[in-house]
Amino acid sequence: MDKLTLVDQQKVRKMSDERLRAKLIEAGYEKDDMDLTEREELLALYADYLVQTQTRVSVSEPPAPAMDDNLPHSGGVSGDAGLDREAFEFEKMKWADEMRKWEAEERRRDEEREDRKAEERRKEAEMEERRAEQRERDRKWEAEME
Numbered sequence: 397m398d399k400l401t402l403v404d405q406q407k408v409r410k411m412s413d414e415r416l417r418a419k420l421i422e423a424g425y426e427k428d429d430m431d432l433t434e435r436e437e438l439l440a441l442y443a444d445y446l447v448q449t450q451t452r453v454s455v456s457e458p459p460a461p462a463m464d465d466n467l468p469h470s471g472g473v474s475g476d477a478g479l480d481r482e483a484f485e486f487e488k489m490k491w492a493d494e495m496r497k498w499e500a501e502e503r504r505r506d507e508e509r510e511d512r513k514a515e516e517r518r519k520e521a522e523m524e525e526r527r528a529e530q531r532e533r534d535r536k537w538e539a540e541m542e
Contacts, residue, residue, distance in 0.1 A: 397443040408442055415498075416442050 397405055411419070416438040417430040423445050430438070 397439060399447045400443050404446060405443075408439060408446070411442075413438060420445065 397408070400408065408416075413435050416435075417427075417433070420430050420438065420441055421427050425441070433441070
């Protein structure tokens, strides 16, 4: 985790265990192994994965050309800058799509959590009703016995 930027560390720490497992499985780890892995190890594995992929990307990408103030600037976008802009827009769309998916998943989990709570409340009310019925039967039985 120490090799990640503070922003990346915060993002990784905010991830749920389920999301960490999904990301690691997507990265090639075995599902069965990930199901048995504790949160701290999941965090460490995912941080290592991010560091490795970031290193591979930075090594494989050629350095960005430096701006030369001596060159005349056209009002439009140059070829390389245009490609950079397209790549940026593509990444931006991918990120927005990931965020929509993440938010939808979060809403689904919230709905499931609310459904479970409602089911618990229903079962508790049912149990309380049964207890009340049992107390009433006990009172009637005791009254008959007297």
